[in-house]
Amino acid sequence: MEEFPCEVIRNFSIIAHIDHGKSTLADRWASKQTLTGTIQMKSTGINQQVLDKLKVERERGITVKAQTASMIHMAHGKQHLLNLIDTPGHVDFAWEVSRSLAACQGALLLVDASQGVQAQSISVFHIAKERGLKIIPVLTKIDLPASQPERMAAQLQSTFGIDPSEILHISAKTGQGVDSVLRAIVDRIPPPSGNINSPLKAFMFDSLYDRYRGVISLVSIQDGIIQKGDRIASCHTRKKYEITEVGVMHPEEVTTSSLQPGQVGYIACNMKESSEAHIGDTLHRVGVPVDPMPGFQPSKAMVYAGVFPVDSNDFIKLEESIKRLTLTDRSVTIQRESSTALGQGCRLGFLGTLHMDVFRQRLEDEYDANIIITAPTVPYKVVYKDKTVMVSNPTEFPDTSDTSSKVNQVQEPIVNASIIVPEEYMGEMMSLCFAHRAENLDHRYLDSGSTSEASARAILTCTLPLSEIVTDFFDQLKSRSSGYASFDYEDGGYKASDLAKMVFLLNGKPVDALALIVHRSAQHEVGRKWVKKLHKVIPRQLFEVPIQAAVGKKIIARETLSAMRADVTAGLYGGHYERKMKHLENQKESKRKMKRIGSVDLPQDAFFEILSTKGK
Numbered sequence: 001m002e003e004f005p006c007e008v009i010r011n012f013s014i015i016a017h018i019d020h021g022k023s024t025l026a027d028r029w030a031s032k033q034t035l036t037g038t039i040q041m042k043s044t045g046i047n048q049q050v051l052d053k054l055k056v057e058r059e060r061g062i063t064v065k066a067q068t069a070s071m072i073h074m075a076h077g078k079q080h081l082l083n084l085i086d087t088p089g090h091v092d093f094a095w096e097v098s099r100s101l102a103a104c105q106g107a108l109l110l111v112d113a114s115q116g117v118q119a120q121s122i123s124v125f126h127i128a129k130e131r132g133l134k135i136i137p138v139l140t141k142i143d144l145p146a147s148q149p150e151r152m153a154a155q156l157q158s159t160f161g162i163d164p165s166e167i168l169h170i171s172a173k174t175g176q177g178v179d180s181v182l183r184a185i186v187d188r189i190p191p192p193s194g195n196i197n198s199p200l201k202a203f204m205f206d207s208l209y210d211r212y213r214g215v216i217s218l219v220s221i222q223d224g225i226i227q228k229g230d231r232i233a234s235c236h237t238r239k240k241y242e243i244t245e246v247g248v249m250h251p252e253e254v255t256t257s258s259l260q261p262g263q264v265g266y267i268a269c270n271m272k273e274s275s276e277a278h279i280g281d282t283l284h285r286v287g288v289p290v291d292p293m294p295g296f297q298p299s300k301a302m303v304y305a306g307v308f309p310v311d312s313n314d315f316i317k318l319e320e321s322i323k324r325l326t327l328t329d330r331s332v333t334i335q336r337e338s339s340t341a342l343g344q345g346c347r348l349g350f351l352g353t354l355h356m357d358v359f360r361q362r363l364e365d366e367y368d369a370n371i372i373i374t375a376p377t378v379p380y381k382v383v384y385k386d387k388t389v390m391v392s393n394p395t396e397f398p399d400t401s402d403t404s405s406k407v408n409q410v411q412e413p414i415v416n417a418s419i420i421v422p423e424e425y426m427g428e429m430m431s432l433c434f435a436h437r438a439e440n441l442d443h444r445y446l447d448s449g450s451t452s453e454a455s456a457r458a459i460l461t462c463t464l465p466l467s468e469i470v471t472d473f474f475d476q477l478k479s480r481s482s483g484y485a486s487f488d489y490e491d492g493g494y495k496a497s498d499l500a501k502m503v504f505l506l507n508g509k510p511v512d513a514l515a516l517i518v519h520r521s522a523q524h525e526v527g528r529k530w531v532k533k534l535h536k537v538i539p540r541q542l543f544e545v546p547i548q549a550a551v552g553k554k555i556i557a558r559e560t561l562s563a564m565r566a567d568v569t570a571g572l573y574g575g576h577y578e579r580k581m582k583h584l585e586n587q588k589e590s591k592r593k594m595k596r597i598g599s600v601d602l603p604q605d606a607f608f609e610i611l612s613t614k615g616k
């Protein structure tokens with residue numbers, strides 16, 4: 001690939017609410033490049049969303065991991081190199097958005113012309129604005145009969161102060177106006193600055209793991225030049241490496257002879273451990289140190305869950321798979337955990353529940369893992385007289401009803417939430433929020449000056465405990481607004497709360513994997529619901545089994561599982577010997593799949609059933 005000086009390079013991202021059409025637009029450009037044959041790309045074909053590489057992304061139609069791709073565009077008689085750094089659109093991945101934007105000078109704010117501004121449009125706009133990026137507003141899907149470009153342009157003006165004459169109107173589906181976006185990128189986004197004669201300064205904004213070459217780092221070159229054979233060092237770890245390959249993402253890797261100032265691309269340098277690749281690190285030439293770029297805050301886990309192998313003999317294999325997977329997803333935190341009910345496992349920290357779901361699915365799809373994942377928990381702060389302890393595992397939560405426990409206070413994480421919804425659903429949304437312990441509820445209209453016409457949209461803001469939204473909040477939000485509501489949240493710190501640990505007992509023995517942290521106002525309801533659920537899924541035993549929910553020493557709910565008859569063959573009269581044997585065999589087989597809790601045999605399926613249902 002030829003070399004491009006800074007002035008013809010543009011580094012940009014597309015920022016948008018989920019489903020507003022980022023991948024479709026990027027894809028149109030990618031397929032156009034293959035059609036014109038400007039660049040040989042290992043594209044998977046026209047209209048296949050080449051940027052959404054992961055299987056889970058294709059299945060769910062969401063972008064999980066930011067990808068980069070380079071394109072060549074002719075403008076003003078010169079070839080321009082446009083580097084697209086894709087960003088995920090889901091609230092869980094705001095951290096990835098911020099990271100991707102650090103390598104850009106501009107961003108396309110893509111808004112669906114039939115839906116208008118949504119919750120994530122607002123949050124990503126602010127992230128881009130804070131980073132000082134040039135923003136190009138684009139209304140897309142104008143081919144849809146329901147699109148209202150004029151009204152949405154007015155909305156962009158009232159929400160973001162954008163001049164309507166700057167807004168591009170396109171359809172990524174039909175291709176209308178798509179070229180005008182490329183032109184605007186060239187004309188409006190400033191080229192990256194950088195000096196080829198200055199010492200090498202490369203900013204690492206992402207890393208991937210390759211089985212054969214080790215860690216592949218994605219970098220944006222601030223100054224200097226980087227090529228094969230160069231010896232580089234990390235400002236953060238001070239470790240030294242030799243560059244074995246450099247190139248650009250196209251979106252597949254294409255080797256180049258060098259990467260120059262303003263370019264975004266990948267480097268391979270025999271980095272064996274992903275722990276050596278620090279996102280936000282600055283790389284320089286060995287012996288020529290530079291001032292590091294301001295790095296990133298590490299991502300913060302918001303949701304924790306225990307992951308256990310279904311067959312306890314598979315723990316080592318599972319741990320290995322988890323470690324391999326975290327090489328491509330650095331935002332997951334890992335800690336070993338052991339449970340009397342489920343054996344040895346890992347406690348993983350995720351950015352949110354979608355992130356957790358995606359990780360679980362990737363473990364199953366890519367590593368063939370057979371796992372049990374416990375109910376998600378948020379990180380709580382337990383304040384003692386002399387110290388504060390973070391607790392992300394319900395089994396470690398103290399008994400707050402015990403006055404001798406020396407706990408002064410328990411605090412839970414809070415989020416500042418915003419919901420955008422057509423005004424006729426406001427009542428439903430408010431009651432949903434109140435049912436989830438919302439406070440500081442407020443609202444305003446998004447279509448400024450709009451009269452009370454039916455489709456006027458409002459933005460509702462409130463604070464919510466994070467624990468309330470990690471279960472079924474999002475599903476309820478969608479179903480109670482007929483799919484119209486969009487939701488976003490940001491960290492709102494911690495707040496004191498009246499929380500308690502709920503323990504479930506089978507035949508008087510606590511099952512640690514089922515422990516929960518609940519708000520005291522909901523403890524009876526939650527206790528009854530879970531006890532009923534357990535009663536439904538636990539098979540009858542040879543003896544009567546009480547199933548109880550307890551908070552502290554107090555039993556708050558109970559069901560009793562009646563005993564069954566001992567002899568499984570007793571009901572078979574006059575049967576063949578073989579039939580009897582088969583029954584006994586079956587019984588032995590299902591015994592092997594049981595987890596024994598005290599004297600109670602609990603089948604794996606029961607755990608799956610209990611833990612897979614999201615509701616508290």
Ligand SMILES: Nc1nc2c(ncn2[C@@H]2O[C@H](COP(=O)(O)OP(=O)(O)OP(=O)(O)O)[C@@H](O)[C@H]2O)c(=O)[nH]1
Pocket residue numbers: 016017018019020021022023024025061062063088089090140141142143144170171172173174
């Ligand atoms: N009619 C029409 N449909 C479009 C257009 N652009 C995208 N779509 C459709 O909108 C849906 C969402 O598009 P995507 O490109 O997957 O959206 P996205 O923003 O990449 O989604 P995430 O990556 O999950 O954030 C798909 O069904 C697309 O076919 C358009 O210009 N016109």
